[in-house]
Amino acid sequence: MTFDWSFFWQNLVSPDGAFLDGLWMTITISMVAMAAGLVLGTVVALLYRSRFTAVRTFAKFYIWLIRGTPLIVQLVIIYLGFAAAGIYKFQDTDVLGVAVKGAVQAAIVGLTIHESAYISEVIRAGIASVDRGQTEAAMALGMRPAGTMRWIVLPQALRTMVPPLGNIFNGLMKHTSLLSIIGVSEMFLVAQSISSTTFKTFEIFLVAALYYLLLTTVWTFVQAWIERRLDDQVGITQPAGRKKLNRPAPAEPVTVLKGVNDA
Amino acid sequence: MPETATKEPGTSRGTDVLVRATEVCKSIDGRRILDDVSLDVRRGEVVVLVGPSGAGKTTFLRTINSLETIDSGEILMDGHMVGYRRKADGTLVMDSAATVAKQRQEIGFVFQHFHLFPHMSVMENLWHAPVRVKGVPKAAAVEKAHKLLARVGLSDKADVRPRNLSGGQQQRVAIARALAMSPALMLFDEPTSALDPEMTGEVLAVMKELADDHMTMVVVTHEMGFAREVADRVAVMDAGRVIEQGPPAQVFTQPAHARTAAFLSKVL
Ligand SMILES: Nc1ncnc2c1ncn2[C@@H]1O[C@H](COP(=O)(O)OP(=O)(O)OP(=O)(O)O)[C@@H](O)[C@H]1O
Ligand SMILES: [Mg+2]
Secondary structure (H helix, E strand, O other): OOOOHHHHHHHHHOOOHHHHHHHHHHHHHHHHHHHHHHHHHHHHHHHHOOOOHHHHHHHHHHHHHHHOOOHHHHHHHHHHHHHHOOOOOOOOEEEOOEEEOHHHHHHHHHHHHHHHHHHHHHHHHHHHHOOHHHHHHHHHOOOOHHHHHHHHHHHHHHHHHHHHHHHHHHHHHHHHHHHHHHOOOOHHHHHHHHHHHHOOHHHHHHHHHHHHHHHHHHHHHHHHHHHHHHHHHOOOOOOOOOHHHHOOOOOOOOOOOOOOOOO | OOOOOOOOOOOOOOOOEEEEEEEEEEEEOOEEEEEEEEEEEEOOOEEEEEOOOOOOHHHHHHHHOOOOOOOEEEEEEOOEEOOEEEOOOOOEEEOOHHHHHHHHOOEEEEOOOOOOOOOOOHHHHHHHHHHHHHOOOHHHHHHHHHHHHHHOOOHHHOOOOHHHOOHHHHHHHHHHHHHOOOOOEEEEEOOOOOOOHHHHHHHHHHHHHHHHOOOEEEEEOOOHHHHHHHOOEEEEEEOOEEEEEEOHHHHHHOOOOHHHHHHHHHHO
């Protein structure tokens, strides 16, 4: 086996501009699609809980359709299929002074739609995990359904939702490699072009693999940090290892109230 | 102390009716859970609802603040129907969520299992609804919350999370949370049933003080001592019906109904 170590190290330690642009593209698309996917996923989850059967059916149909087809097919349909059929063609545009290629827009739309189906299921399960008594207590205080959701249910659901949402984001960062099929110059496509000009296929894809690993590893730490923050703020679950910080106050003598003895 | 001030201290108990339930019926899966339940609660009155398990006490209590639907009959609060309005042809139509929410602001509900909001401090549990629902200025709501905490003997717990409180303390916070909305009526569903015996006293003491301040209360409980001492009236439910009601002394010593006597022989 011939392995060009110097090529490998050079590309790992100081990758060229095109590779860094690809890495940056991967990161940006992942974050934008995740943020948009969270919004769309929340909407779908709320539609799923609607009291109107037609709305619920629509949400179920959406989830069924999106989860039942491969991302790569969805991307090709959205970008190439729609344009070919004259339904919609993504044009290169400027967003706040930054040129955004049509393919990148299509990529973000496709990933957002794809992930929203999974995200909505996580959010739905998170909402269902909150004790029904919480909703009843809020409603008994005169809160409306929207306020109950916003202030009482979602904050508590959030803590249970973070680990599966973290998984989704981890997957999403790797799914961006499929965007090469519609010509988005993210890290995988850049690696591919470097490979075809240098023939250092093993070396360059190994570098790409390590950068994907770096991204998902950094995310693992960020996710753990978010979970700790939520444990402190939301303060519901107490994962092992943090028990000491959250241990309930020791039992204290009961405050004796006036009238306590004759009750 | 006179935080509840739903009426002037001078007005004596039992003048006008605050809650009037008339022939309330409810079936679940074809089974009658509430069977023509009628009950009046006068302003400032404490009505204790007793009866065997499965009698429908919880269900009835929950119909008063629309946590349960009803099939027929009506419940009036201050002369206005709760949960439903009547169309010209006499049929009942459910009120919108917003209308029901508005009605519930007048009615405090204390649950057997407290249901405090675990992601908020005790203090926020108390000011949240007044601020978000009624639009009370935060400073005023916080001040009131401090008064209420003092009243239930938990001033030192303002900043802790509910999970760091004992059951009895949590239930006292839950009572304060309900009072923070300045309700005209307080409903209690077995407020001490989930507590260790040594903690029931502190909760019942708070409720007794509330009664002494002329809060209108409907209390489902198995604490017969509380009923005997605090209730103006005891209503006995059995198999979805109110079978008997009257002053505690009368109901407990000379029950008119054989089922009441049978029930009391088990709990007294
Ligand atoms: N959601 C429901 N579905 C089916 N049956 C129900 C439901 N809620 C209540 N019931 C039934 O209605 C009857 C009355 O219940 P309810 O909880 O009101 O009784 P209770 O008097 O409060 O009893 P307990 O003293 O045990 O609390 C019971 O037979 C119960 O099984
Ligand atoms: Mg009950």
